[in-house]
Amino acid sequence: MKSLRKQVDKIKPHFEKGGRLYMFHSFFDAVEALVFVPDTVTQKGSHIRDGADMKRVMIVVWIALIPALLFGIYNIGLQHYLSIGEEVGFRQLIWFGFLKLLPLLVVSYVVGLGIEIIFAQIRHHEVNEGYFVTGLLIPLIVPIDVPLWQLVIAIVFAVIIGKEVFGGTGMNILNPALTARAFLFFSYPGWMSGDSVWIEGLVNGEGIVDGFSGATPLAQAAAHEIDSMPSVMGMFIGTIPGSVGETSTLAILIGAAILIFTGIGSWKIIVSVFLGGYGMGLLLNAFPVNPYLALPAHYHLVMGGFAFGAVFMATDPVTGTQTETGKWIYGLLIGILAILIRVLNPAFPEGMMLAILFMNVFAPLIDHYIVEANIRRRLKRAKSS
Amino acid sequence: MSKQIKLKKGLNIRILGKADKILIPEERPGRYAIKPVDFPGLVPKLCIKPGDPVKAGSSLFFDKYRPEIKYASPVSGVVHDVVRGERRKILEVVIEAKGDDFEQFGKADPTGVDRDGVKEKLLQSGLWPAIRQRPYHIVADMTETPKAVFVSGFDTSPHGLDLDFIIDHLPVKHFNTGLAILGKLTDGSVHLSLSKNTTSPVLKSSKGVEIHTFSGPHPAGNVGIQIHHIDPVNKGEAVWYVNLQDVVAIGRLFNDGIYSPEKIIALSGSEVRKPRYYRTRTGACITSIVRDNINGTNNRYISGNVLTGQKIASDGFLGYYDSSICVIPEGNYHEFFGWISPGFKKYSYSRSFVSWMLPGKQFKFDTNLHGGQRAFVVTGEYERVLPMDIYPMQLLKAILVEDIDLMEKLGIYEIAEEDFALCEFICSSKIEIQSIVRKGLDLMVKEMS
Numbered sequence: 001m002k003s004l005r006k007q008v009d010k011i012k013p014h015f016e017k018g019g020r021l022y023m024f025h026s027f028f029d030a031v032e033a034l035v036f037v038p039d040t041v042t043q044k045g046s047h048i049r050d051g052a053d054m055k056r057v058m059i060v061v062w063i064a065l066i067p068a069l070l071f072g073i074y075n076i077g078l079q080h081y082l083s084i085g086e087e088v089g090f091r092q093l094i095w096f097g098f099l100k101l102l103p104l105l106v107v108s109y110v111v112g113l114g115i116e117i118i119f120a121q122i123r124h125h126e127v128n129e130g131y132f133v134t135g136l137l138i139p140l141i142v143p144i145d146v147p148l149w150q151l152v153i154a155i156v157f158a159v160i161i162g163k164e165v166f167g168g169t170g171m172n173i174l175n176p177a178l179t180a181r182a183f184l185f186f187s188y189p190g191w192m193s194g195d196s197v198w199i200e201g202l203v204n205g206e207g208i209v210d211g212f213s214g215a216t217p218l219a220q221a222a223a224h225e226i227d228s229m230p231s232v233m234g235m236f237i238g239t240i241p242g243s244v245g246e247t248s249t250l251a252i253l254i255g256a257a258i259l260i261f262t263g264i265g266s267w268k269i270i271v272s273v274f275l276g277g278y279g280m281g282l283l284l285n286a287f288p289v290n291p292y293l294a295l296p297a298h299y300h301l302v303m304g305g306f307a308f309g310a311v312f313m314a315t316d317p318v319t320g321t322q323t324e325t326g327k328w329i330y331g332l333l334i335g336i337l338a339i340l341i342r343v344l345n346p347a348f349p350e351g352m353m354l355a356i357l358f359m360n361v362f363a364p365l366i367d368h369y370i371v372e373a374n375i376r377r378r379l380k381r382a383k384s385s
Numbered sequence: 386m387s388k389q390i391k392l393k394k395g396l397n398i399r400i401l402g403k404a405d406k407i408l409i410p411e412e413r414p415g416r417y418a419i420k421p422v423d424f425p426g427l428v429p430k431l432c433i434k435p436g437d438p439v440k441a442g443s444s445l446f447f448d449k450y451r452p453e454i455k456y457a458s459p460v461s462g463v464v465h466d467v468v469r470g471e472r473r474k475i476l477e478v479v480i481e482a483k484g485d486d487f488e489q490f491g492k493a494d495p496t497g498v499d500r501d502g503v504k505e506k507l508l509q510s511g512l513w514p515a516i517r518q519r520p521y522h523i524v525a526d527m528t529e530t531p532k533a534v535f536v537s538g539f540d541t542s543p544h545g546l547d548l549d550f551i552i553d554h555l556p557v558k559h560f561n562t563g564l565a566i567l568g569k570l571t572d573g574s575v576h577l578s579l580s581k582n583t584t585s586p587v588l589k590s591s592k593g594v595e596i597h598t599f600s601g602p603h604p605a606g607n608v609g610i611q612i613h614h615i616d617p618v619n620k621g622e623a624v625w626y627v628n629l630q631d632v633v634a635i636g637r638l639f640n641d642g643i644y645s646p647e648k649i650i651a652l653s654g655s656e657v658r659k660p661r662y663y664r665t666r667t668g669a670c671i672t673s674i675v676r677d678n679i680n681g682t683n684n685r686y687i688s689g690n691v692l693t694g695q696k697i698a699s700d701g702f703l704g705y706y707d708s709s710i711c712v713i714p715e716g717n718y719h720e721f722f723g724w725i726s727p728g729f730k731k732y733s734y735s736r737s738f739v740s741w742m743l744p745g746k747q748f749k750f751d752t753n754l755h756g757g758q759r760a761f762v763v764t765g766e767y768e769r770v771l772p773m774d775i776y777p778m779q780l781l782k783a784i785l786v787e788d789i790d791l792m793e794k795l796g797i798y799e800i801a802e803e804d805f806a807l808c809e810f811i812c813s814s815k816i817e818i819q820s821i822v823r824k825g826l827d828l829m830v831k832e833m834s
Binding site: 379 | 687735775817
């Protein structure tokens with residue numbers, strides 16, 4: 001460690017102003033700060049500071065994503081071999097899934113972080129950690145067979161138009177990962193919906209077992225094929241077709257537990273999204289004019305991207321509401337809208353992405369009314385005294 | 386009548402090095418200094434030059450914009466130096482102590498003086514700056530009459546002073562006179578806030594005041610939090626407040642006719658071998674107090690507590706409003722993959738380090754920032770440590786965009802830097818929140834005058 005530090009100190013001058021590698025200084029600073037926490041000491045204000053910084057916050061979210069990531073890798077392999085009717089060992093399943101997911105991860109991080117570093121250099125800022133999590137989220141919310149060039153374009157769009165034009169992490173209005181997904185969804189709908197994109201190899205259609213359908217439970221429900229849907233337990237465990245990380249509600253709930261326990265994710269948002277979704281499901285049950293409307297409310301919570309969105313997307317503190325009361329309203333509305341779009345709008349099989357993006361836009365408005373109430377309380381107090 | 390106020394929000398930082406209840410009788414260092422920088426917004430005009438003899442209570446400088454407010458020497462002796470910084474800004478007026486002479490301001494019975502008489506005497510003696518006001522957290526405006534006066538009788542800050550212990554070693558007579566004098570300054574009440582753990586009979590049986598009992602973690606002991614829960618400041622109103630030990634100094638001025646800012650201070654922090662209490666005076670040089678009592682050399686000396694104090698040199702001076710000196714290690718080291726380490730020794734309010742599993746462990750804090758500055762990202766952090774009906778992040782953003790109207794609506798009149806110190810401590814974006822608050826307060830002073 002000490003010798004490494006010495007080496008770093010030795011090459012550091014090249015990256016400082018006037019050094020011949022100055023053009024890469026943001027990259028160097030980012031790597032240095034990653035390996036060594038800076039020796040910066042407090043100058044003004046509080047002399048002591050909490051041990052947690054933005055990197056720590058982000059790594060906790062990252063750790064919370066690991067169960068969903070691992071299950072996603074397993075499920076890629078599982079679904080693939082199911083579709084071609086082969087039985088293989090657990091190791092081979094994992095290895096297959098890992099090899100298929102790796103390109104998505106590499107593309108996501110290389111492209112996203114590259115843009116972050118360029119913008120940090122232009123702005124003379126430190127490289128922000130925001131993409132650290134976004135970079136993992138994006139591969140987890142797309143179909144495994146998404147073409148890499150589409151992914152690159154979506155990430156460039158999401159990071160630049162979705163985030164950097166507003167000033168970078170902390171200033172963006174829309175969740176960057178969902179912006180990337182929405183871009184893909186509306187630009188290349190053929191690759192983002194339908195029955196064949198969720199399982200590796202199904203698009204090519206080679207060697208597929210006769211009669212195998214790659215339809216997600218959402219698609220089956222929308223087609224009113226309730227009987228052919230997987231069991232609730234199957235959907236909860238996650239051995240179903242879907243976007244890479246979204247299928248296993250169980251793995252996502254483990255992540256939720258980590259976020260809530262560490263205090264990094266807002267339990268209010270997570271709980272209220274589930275409450276809103278469940279409530280809306282019950283309400284629809286009251287008008288069972290078709291089989292989808294009659295679908296038991298708890299099905300909605302384990303289908304599609306609902307749980308993943310509730311735990312990892314809605315809880316983004318930057319794009320969500322900032323007031324504590326606002327978080328309840330925000331979460332409830334996301335849950336309600338997601339189910340509403342899902343069941344009643346024939347154009348979109350899944351409503352979670354649109355519900356969250358929609359509420360991202362409305363979060364400042366919710367906060368505005370909460371803060372206005374505080375202002376009115378203060379004015380009233382002034383008048384009464 | 387006493388009120389019980391229970392606060393839940395806040396945080397008691399488990400920091401190592403609280404002072405033992407042992408009082409070192411008399412610590413009289415050779416030098417003292419009054420630092421104009423301790424008084425936000427003050428533009429000092431000197432009344433002395435180096436070499437002039439002074440007595441305790443002689444004016445050293447006054448406020449350019451409020452010339453009635455004088456700042457006095459805490460001891461008798463000779464003006465040693467006027468230390469200036471950039472653009473000749475006066476940083477310290479240093480007095481070489483000699484003898485024990487006091488300016489005589491005349492004794493007065495609190496029952497026999499009226500409000501103007503009290504103000505006149507406090508201004509003359511240089512004791513006025515001990516009285517501060519909300520809004521703005523600055524030296525009180527003597528032309529106003531506050532709706533109430535507040536005194537906090539307990540300290541919840543890290544390494545907090547044991548005010549029960551301190552008040553038992555100060556003259557009760559002066560304390561009671563001081564409270565009576567404060568009562569003269571307002572048409573409303575004098576509010577004395579105590580902790581539910583307060584034991585001191587002196588504090589509990591104080592006369593002529595409204596006693597309030599608080600429970601809860603830091604910042605419950607901050608006078609600003611107490612004001613907010615007892616009688617909040619609205620636009621156009623003002624309340625005044627005085628530190629507990631300064632109440633004694635005010636009492637002495639009226640009982641004995643002299644300015645004698647005696648103080649009991651705590652020396653604390655993880656690098657202090659024997660953390661104890663010392664009897665000294667405002668502005669004391671800390672050299673003789675810390676001598677042979679400190680481990681290591683790479684340390685930070687702080688006048689005040691670790692959340693709100695000022696960084697001083699190892700031969701620096703105690704700040705005007707401060708009653709403690711803290712010595713903690715500097716944190717100027719590189720930590721290898723610190724953000725990913727399990728963190729047994731690192732304290733965090735979030736439970737993102739393994740150290741949460743060690744309840745009751747006292748942590749050794751250093752001055753490392755533990756990260757780099759970022760934009761506001763995490764929400765809901767500040768609210769958990771600010772027991773006020775105020776939206777901290779929204780208010781901070783209003784200050785950053787200098788929206789006077791919005792700052793006013795969101796409660797800028799009620800706050801001070803110290804109330805937001807815990808927000809700064811826990812901020813994962815490492816934003817200098819206290820500086821932002823001060824900037825907002827300074828802006829309001831400028832805008833409203």
